[in-house]
Amino acid sequence: MNPELTTALAVFVPFLGSIGIGLLDRYPNPREALTLISAGALFLLVLSLVPEVTAGDRPAAQLIEVMPGLSLALEVEPLGLLFALIASGLWIVTSVYSIGYMRGNNESHQTRYYICFAVALAATMGVAFAANMFTLFIFYEVLTLSTYPLVAHKGTDEAKRGARVYLALLISTSIGFLLLAMVWTWQAAGTLDFVNGGILRDKVDPGLLPLLLALYLFGIGKAALMPFHRWLPSAMVAPTPVSALLHAVAVVKAGVFTVVKVTVYVFGIDLLRETNASTFMMWIAAITLLTASLVAMTKDNLKARLAYSTISQLAYVTLGAMLANTTALIGAGMHIATHAVGKITLFFCAGAIYVATHKTEISEMNGLGRTMPFTYGAMLIGTLSIIGLPPFGGIWSKWYLAVGTLEAGQWIMLVVLLLSSLLNIIYLLPIPVYGFFGRSSETSNAAIKEAPLPVVIALVFSGVGCMALFFFPQPLYDLMALLFTGQ
Amino acid sequence: MISAQLPALQVVIPLLAGPACLLLHHPRLSWALATTASWMTFLIALTLLDQVLSTGIITYAMGGWAAPWGIEYRVDEINAFVLLIISGISSITISFARNSIEYEVNEKRVYIVYAGWMLFLTGLLGITITGDVFNVFVFLEIASLSSYLLISLGQDRRALTAAFRYLVVGTIGATFILIGIALLYMMTGTLNMIDLMERIPAVSDTRTVKMAFAFLTVGIGLKAAVFPLHFWLPNAYAYAPSAISALFAGTATKVAVYLLLRFFFTIYGVEFSFEIMELDRVLLPLALAGIFVASSIAIFQKDVKRMLGYSSVAQIGYMVLGMSLVSVSGVTAAILHLFNHALMKAALFVTLGCVFFRLRSVMRDDLAGIGRKMPWTMAAFVVAGFSLVGIPLTVGFISKWYLIVAALEQQWWWLAVLVLISSLLALVYIWQVIEVAYFKPADDQSPAIKEAPVALLIPTWLLIGANIYFGIDTSLTVGVADRAARVLLGVGP
Numbered sequence: 012m013n014p015e016l017t018t019a020l021a022v023f024v025p026f027l028g029s030i031g032i033g034l035l036d037r038y039p040n041p042r043e044a045l046t047l048i049s050a051g052a053l054f055l056l057v058l059s060l061v062p063e064v065t066a067g068d069r070p071a072a073q074l075i076e077v078m079p080g081l082s083l084a085l086e087v088e089p090l091g092l093l094f095a096l097i098a099s100g101l102w103i104v105t106s107v108y109s110i111g112y113m114r115g116n117n118e119s120h121q122t123r124y125y126i127c128f129a130v131a132l133a134a135t136m137g138v139a140f141a142a143n144m145f146t147l148f149i150f151y152e153v154l155t156l157s158t159y160p161l162v163a164h165k166g167t168d169e170a171k172r173g174a175r176v177y178l179a180l181l182i183s184t185s186i187g188f189l190l191l192a193m194v195w196t197w198q199a200a201g202t203l204d205f206v207n208g209g210i211l212r213d214k215v216d217p218g219l220l221p222l223l224l225a226l227y228l229f230g231i232g233k234a235a236l237m238p239f240h241r242w243l244p245s246a247m248v249a250p251t252p253v254s255a256l257l258h259a260v261a262v263v264k265a266g267v268f269t270v271v272k273v274t275v276y277v278f279g280i281d282l283l284r285e286t287n288a289s290t291f292m293m294w295i296a297a298i299t300l301l302t303a304s305l306v307a308m309t310k311d312n313l314k315a316r317l318a319y320s321t322i323s324q325l326a327y328v329t330l331g332a333m334l335a336n337t338t339a340l341i342g343a344g345m346h347i348a349t350h351a352v353g354k355i356t357l358f359f360c361a362g363a364i365y366v367a368t369h370k371t372e373i374s375e376m377n378g379l380g381r382t383m384p385f386t387y388g389a390m391l392i393g394t395l396s397i398i399g400l401p402p403f404g405g406i407w408s409k410w411y412l413a414v415g416t417l418e419a420g421q422w423i424m425l426v427v428l429l430l431s432s433l434l435n436i437i438y439l440l441p442i443p444v445y446g447f448f449g450r451s452s453e454t455s456n457a458a459i460k461e462a463p464l465p466v467v468i469a470l471v472f473s474g475v476g477c478m479a480l481f482f483f484p485q486p487l488y489d490l491m492a493l494l495f496t497g498q
Numbered sequence: 499m500i501s502a503q504l505p506a507l508q509v510v511i512p513l514l515a516g517p518a519c520l521l522l523h524h525p526r527l528s529w530a531l532a533t534t535a536s537w538m539t540f541l542i543a544l545t546l547l548d549q550v551l552s553t554g555i556i557t558y559a560m561g562g563w564a565a566p567w568g569i570e571y572r573v574d575e576i577n578a579f580v581l582l583i584i585s586g587i588s589s590i591t592i593s594f595a596r597n598s599i600e601y602e603v604n605e606k607r608v609y610i611v612y613a614g615w616m617l618f619l620t621g622l623l624g625i626t627i628t629g630d631v632f633n634v635f636v637f638l639e640i641a642s643l644s645s646y647l648l649i650s651l652g653q654d655r656r657a658l659t660a661a662f663r664y665l666v667v668g669t670i671g672a673t674f675i676l677i678g679i680a681l682l683y684m685m686t687g688t689l690n691m692i693d694l695m696e697r698i699p700a701v702s703d704t705r706t707v708k709m710a711f712a713f714l715t716v717g718i719g720l721k722a723a724v725f726p727l728h729f730w731l732p733n734a735y736a737y738a739p740s741a742i743s744a745l746f747a748g749t750a751t752k753v754a755v756y757l758l759l760r761f762f763f764t765i766y767g768v769e770f771s772f773e774i775m776e777l778d779r780v781l782l783p784l785a786l787a788g789i790f791v792a793s794s795i796a797i798f799q800k801d802v803k804r805m806l807g808y809s810s811v812a813q814i815g816y817m818v819l820g821m822s823l824v825s826v827s828g829v830t831a832a833i834l835h836l837f838n839h840a841l842m843k844a845a846l847f848v849t850l851g852c853v854f855f856r857l858r859s860v861m862r863d864d865l866a867g868i869g870r871k872m873p874w875t876m877a878a879f880v881v882a883g884f885s886l887v888g889i890p891l892t893v894g895f896i897s898k899w900y901l902i903v904a905a906l907e908q909q910w911w912w913l914a915v916l917v918l919i920s921s922l923l924a925l926v927y928i929w930q931v932i933e934v935a936y937f938k939p940a941d942d943q944s945p946a947i948k949e950a951p952v953a954l955l956i957p958t959w960l961l962i963g964a965n966i967y968f969g970i971d972t973s974l975t976v977g978v979a980d981r982a983a984r985v986l987l988g989v990g991p
Contacts, residue, residue, distance in 0.1 A: 078896065078972050149890040156889075163937065171937050182925060186888070187918050194899065194914065198906045 014063045014070030018085050021056045021095065021136045025049055025102075029129035036122045043110050046125050050103040053132065057095045064092050065493065071142060081203065083149065086142035088205070089493040090275070090344055094268045095139040097351050098261050102132055104469045105256040108359055111465030112252050115366040123160060124250070130157040135261040138268065144193050144203040144277065147269060148185070151233070154265055155181045158257055162249045173248035180242040181232045189230025192223055196277060205272065207494075209279020220278070220288035227273050228292050233266025234329055235322045237299040243322055247314040251362025254314060259354035263321060264347050267328035271343055274332040275494065283335040284419075293333035297427045300326035304434035311372050313361045316438060317354065323431060324350045324397065330424065331412045337495045339415025344491040345484070346408035349396065352476045353405055356393030357439075359470035360386050363462035373442055377449030382460070385467050389474035391443040396477040398435045404480025407487075501545070505558035505571040508542045508581065509624045511535050516616035525608035529596050532612035536592045539623060540585040547578040551978070557629070565629075566690055572629030576833065576982035580626045580756045583837050587748035587844050588619050594957035595741035598851045602739040603651050611651055615745070617644040622753045631679050631765070632689045634757065638675065638721070642668045645750065649738040657737035660730075667720055667730040674717030681710035694765050702770050711775060714761050722754030723811055724818055725788025732807030740851030743803060747810055748844035752836050755817050759832070762821070763986035772824050781822035786916060788815035793923035797930070802860045805927055806846055809886065812920070813839045816901060819917075823904050829983035830976070831900035837975055838885075838893035841968065845882035845961035849875055852950035852958060862931060867940030869932075871947045874955050876935050878962045883928035885965045888921045892969040896976070 028049030035042040063070055064087055074083040087095075109128070113121050134157055137150030155178065163174035197203055199214040215223060228236060235243050246258055257263075274280060274289075283289045300323050307319035324346070331343030363386045370376055380387035396403030399410075409428065416424040461467060480487070500507075515535035519528040549556060550573055558571040573581075592615060599611050621641025625634050646668070650661035683689055685706050686697040701707050716727070723731040731751075735743045762771040771777045792811035799805035813835070820832030850860050852875040857864060869876040885892035898921060905913040949955075968975050 075970055076973075077970055078899065078976060083970075152890055166937065171933070175933075178929075183922050186921055186925075187915075191902070191914055191918055194902045194906060198903060 014060060014068065014087070015072045017056050017060055018070045018087055018140055019072040019074070021053060021060075021099075021140060022085065022133055024053050024056060024133075025129045025136065026133040029126045029133070032122065032125045032129060039121070042122065042125060043106075046106045046109075046129065047103065049129060050099070050106050050132075053136070054096075054099040054103055057092070057099045057136075060087050060092060061096075063087070064089055065489070067493075077145070080201070081145045081197075082143070083146050084142035085137070085140040085146070086205070087140050089490045090268070090271060091139040091141070093344060093348060093487065093490045094264060095136055097348050098132065098135045098139065098264070101256060101260050101351065101355055101473070104472055105252055105355070107465050108255070108362070108469035109252040111463040111469070112250065112362050112366055115463045115466070116250070118164070118250060119166075120164065124164060127157050127160050128253075128256075131161070131257060131261060135265055138265045141205070143205055144196065144273075147272070148189065148193060151189075151265065151269065152182075152185060154262060155185070155233075158253075158262060161253045161257065162246045164250055164253065165248065170248045173245040176245035177242045180239055184230050184232035184239050187230070188226045189232075192226035192230055195223060195226070205276035207276060207279075209275075209277055209282050211278055212282050217286045217288070220282075220286055221291050224278065224283075224288055224292055227277070228270060228295070228329065231266050231269045231273075233262055234270050235263060235266065235299075235325050236295055236329060237302060237322075240299065240303070240322045244315055244318040247312075247318050251314070251358055251365060254317075255355050255358035255362065258318070259321060259358050260351045263325055264351055267325050267332075267343075267347060270329050271332045271340065271347075274335065275340065280335040280337070280340065283333075289333040289335050293330060293421070293424065296326045296330040296333055297424060299323070300330060300427060300431050301434070304431050304438065308434070308438040311374055313364070313371060313373050313376070313442070314358075316373065316442075317357055317361060320397070320435070320439065321354060323435075324354065327409075327412060327428070327431075330427075331415060334412075334415045334419040334421060334424065336415055336418045338411055338418050340494070341488065341491040342408050342411030342413075342415050344494070345411060345487050348487050349404040349408045349477075349480055352473055352480060353393045353396035353403070356389050356470060356473040356477060357397070359466070359473060360390040360393065363466045363470060366466060367460060367462045376442070377445045380443060380446030380448075383446075383462065385461060385471060387443050387446045389470040390446070392474040392477050394439045394443055396480075397439060399432055402481045403477045404484065405477070406481065407484040501549075502558075504542050504546055504549075505556060505573055505627055506560065508539055508546065508627055509620055511538050511542070512616045512620040512623065516613050516620060519609055519613040519616055523609055525600060525605060526596075528609040528612040529592075529599075532616050533589070533592050533596075535616060536585065536589040536619065539619065540582075540589045543578070543581040543585040546573050547582050547978070549573075550575055550578040551981075566688060566693060569633050570629040570690055570692075571627050572691065573627060574982075575978060575985050576759065577626045577756065579833065579837065579978045579982055580752065581623060583752060583840050584619070584622050584626065584749045587840050588615075588745060590957050590960055591741055591744045591748065591844060591848065594744070594848050594851065594954060597951060597953050598741045598855060599739060601855055602653055602741075607651060611648065611739070611742075614644040614647045614651075615742075617641075618648060618745070622749055625753050626756060629691045630689050631682065631691060631694065635672065635676055635679055638672055641750070641753075642672060642721075645746065648742045648745075649734050651742070652737045652739050654737045656733070660733035660737045664730045664734045671717045671720030674713045674720070678710040678712075678714035678717060681706050681713065685710070691760070691765055695767065698766060698770065702774065708775065711766060711771070715758075715777070718754055718757045718761065722751050722758060723814055724758075725784055725792060725811060725815060728788065728792065728811040728814075731811055732804050735807035735810065735847075736801055736804040740803075740847065740854050744844045744847035744851060747806070747847050748840040751810065751814055752840050755814065755832070755836055758818075759821065759829070759986060763829070768824060768987060778822040778824055781818050785815040785819035785822060788812060789819070789916075789920045790923070793920055793927070796927045797923065799927075800862050802862055802865070802931055803847070803850055805862075805931075806843065806850070809924065809927065810839075810843055812924070813843070813886075816897065816917075819913075820901055820904060823908060824987075825904055825907060826980070826983050826987060826989060827900055827907055828904035829986055830979045831897060831904050833979040833982050834900055834975055835897040837979070838897045838968065841893055841961060841964050842882050842885040845878065845958065845965055846886065848954075848958045848961060849879040849882060852878075852954045855950055855954060856947045862934055865931065865935045866938040867935070868947065869936035871940070872949050875950050875958070876932075878955075878958050879935070880932055881962050882965060883932065885969065887925045887928055890969075891966065893965050893975075894969070896969055896972050900976075
């Protein structure tokens with residue numbers, strides 16, 4: 012199959028899948044089978060693009076020209092491919108997990124759930140493969156809207172409130188700031204295409220660059236920079252598989268992915284470095300990084316703690332992008348991948364605990380590890396990977412980010428990174444440790460069993476993924492390095 | 499050659515269809531006749547636009563009397579485009595109207611609706627196509643009188659007071675316009691638009707011409723519901739029958755906005771309107787005030803139709819805003835929004851018509867849980883609502899895009915920011931409805947509500963399709979609007 016077609020199909024396959032899922036409303040087993048088939052087909056499609064891209068090709072597909080000079084167009088470049096690979100790969104795992112979780116919990120509206128999930132993935136592919144800022148923006152908004160019903164899934168007042176915050180913050184930042192930044196760019200540069208090295212050189216007064224960058228970064232609400240991070244904890248009312256895939260992988264990573272994309276292809280890292288335009292946003296990222304870690308320590312609700320941990324980890328990526336050198340950006344790109352695998356593992360565990368015991372608060376979970384060994388084993392792995400300890404994938408991205416701070420001469424940022432790793436240990440590690448060694452508060456733990464099989468399969472798989480990324484980080488590095496060799 | 503007579507037929511067909519509907523005196527037959535006539539005007543408008551785009555301006559001497567003495571019809575890019583919008587919206591909404599009007603209007607009066615509808619359409623098409631300012635006034639009266647009739651046919655008794663209030667305001671507006679035209683005639687001795695354009699500069703520093711300008715601006719502003727002359731609009735929209743609200747929302751104010759463009763840019767010219775009279779200094783603050791005040795009021799409306807009425811006032815603000823920027827992209831944005839807003843507002847009112855057909859109410863709180871009972875109707879509302887907010891892939895986004903580009907062109911950052919903030923206000927009032935419809939469970943035990951009939955859903959989704967199609971393929975709308983803006987501003991392509 013020719014790569015252009017494959018690129019377009021990557022967006023359309025999950026979308027078609029969602030239609031099929033809708034038609035199979037009354038037949039749960041074929042419906043779930045179709046979800047798995049779509050996920051598998053999508054992953055294979057994305058995978059088939061890897062040889063092309065590593066060979067230096069950029070498969071592209073022009074869809075329609077919306078306004079003169081502005082078109083819906085797709086183009087696969089290394090960073091997008093990396094993001095698409097992770098999102099589509101983890102969609103398979105999450106689908107397996109979803110089946111166990113949704114059936115185990117007897118959730119209602121399961122068809123709507125799988126439809127929205129598939130549409131969200133289609134939008135994610137669109138974000139990953141967007142050839143210009145305009146296309147990216149459109150798919151970004153589709154992603155926001157298609158995930159709203161997932162967040163509000165339970166239909167309770169609390170869920171509706173959370174979903175409203177989710178929607179309000181994401182839409183208002185994207186329309187208020189991102190759209191403005193985009194029209195400004197269009198006005199100044201006459202194009203919104205992603206061009207390696209940026210499109211803004213000599214087009215915007217260097218004194219205004221920091222403002223434009225701030226509009227972009229705050230406008231990308233999905234990257235959850237403070238003070239626009241509140242939507243992420245609010246979105247935790249969603250069923251756990253949603254939190255897992257969307258709020259550890261697709262949605263939030265679409266945010267930081269856009270940040271990196273804007274840094275590399277709209278501004279260009281050389282321009283940022285020469286003008287020091289990114290210094291202010293670097294500090295915002297650093298503050299977000301530490302503050303979110305501190306807030307995470309105060310949360311007893313497991314998903315809330317994971318949410319703040321995610322905010323903190325997303326800020327790593329933004330920080331890496333704002334350091335504006337190749338090493339830091341390679342680290343940022345790798346962190347998108349390693350954190351995705353690590354965090355999805357932790358969310359899977361949180362969901363597994365909920366399915367098995369209906370517990371949500373960390374303080375109630377003491378001693379559960381002995382009755383749920385697989386879940387807690389995976390949780391330990393995910394925790395260590397996010398902290399950045401060997402032999403798990405998280406260490407590599409943190410390593411390159413740290414080297415990047417030195418290359419940029421930002422000693423303070425190195426201290427921030429190290430301090431944050433320390434905080435990670437404090438707020439994450441106790442969860443599995445008390446799970447294994449804590450004394451159970453209740454006697455009823457005897458009745459608790461390990462989570463349903465599909466759930467366990469999924470979390471073991473992603474736990475193994477964390478380990479695999481430690482031993483085989485080379486493909487990730489190569490893809491990211493490709494980003495800068497063409498320059 | 500019949501094609502040479504098209505400009506006359508554009509007006510004559512609905513003009514004849516009006517009395518014919520009265521004579522037929524039968525609800526279904528009148529409807530069939532009116533619908534056929536409306537679609538014919540649409541085809542004619544389409545042909546005219548095509549001719550204008552390929553061969554340039556079409557002039558037509560009414561009754562064979564040459565221009566300065568006889569009435570001249572003159573079709574250029576801008577009014578060909580407006581003709582297309584009006585006839586298109588009228589055709590789709592009248593296709594929708596059969597079930598809806600029979601449901602909402604006393605059966606004995608149904609044929610009157612279609613007679614009034616045809617005369618209203620005659621008036622609007624006539625205002626748009628004519629090249630003679632007195633003829634504008636005549637058609638304006640035809641349109642106004644029939645619109646008072648149409649509003650007063652609403653079932654709610656408040657429709658009568660709404661119609662009466664509109665009658666008073668509309669008459670004041672028409673009188674002002676007539677005074678303005680008379681003053682111009684006094685100074686120039688002509689009623690032909692092109693002659694006026696040529697002769698006004700010679701007398702432009704007289705007080706009379708300036709007075710005429712003021713009278714015309716206020717008079718047309720009343721008809722266009724430009725803030726703060728908008729107070730008649732929300733009630734008129736709220737209490738008219740649903741199909742009529744959809745028709746008005748998509749056509750009446752649009753024609754008035756077209757008239758503003760015609761008087762400011764063609765007849766008086768950019769130099770007089772914006773350099774001597776400095777009209778932009780008045781229009782810009784009024785437009786912004788209109789956008790923010792009306793959007794904020796819309797948020798607090800419990801009646802969804804009234805809410806949309808206030809929203810229309812705000813949306814007219816966007817058109818006036820584009821106009822007041824006096825640049826190609828600004829005027830393009832105004833013309834684009836004229837087209838796009840007609841599509842989105844007509845679509846929204848039509849979906850409310852579907853809702854009313856089943857629910858007998860369009861109060862927001864009564865809509866609880868309706869998203870599940872009327873999935874197609876409410877899905878249409880969601881798409882049209884997103885279009886109003888300006889979500890990408892809908893027409894609303896295209897309008898906002900051009901407006902922001904126009905603002906940034908003048909380096910007016912604050913304006914771009916204000917436009918974006920105002921979109922969020924629209925999101926708030928639309929979202930309130932969506933949330934009630936989808937996420938608030940229905941609590942009443944009343945008989946189960948079904949989806950609206952297919953005869954209502956087809957026109958509704960035609961409009962929704964147009965909202966999406968013209969949001970993705972903008973070659974027609976942006977192309978024509980851009981050409982029209984260049985014609986109005988007198989700059990080459």
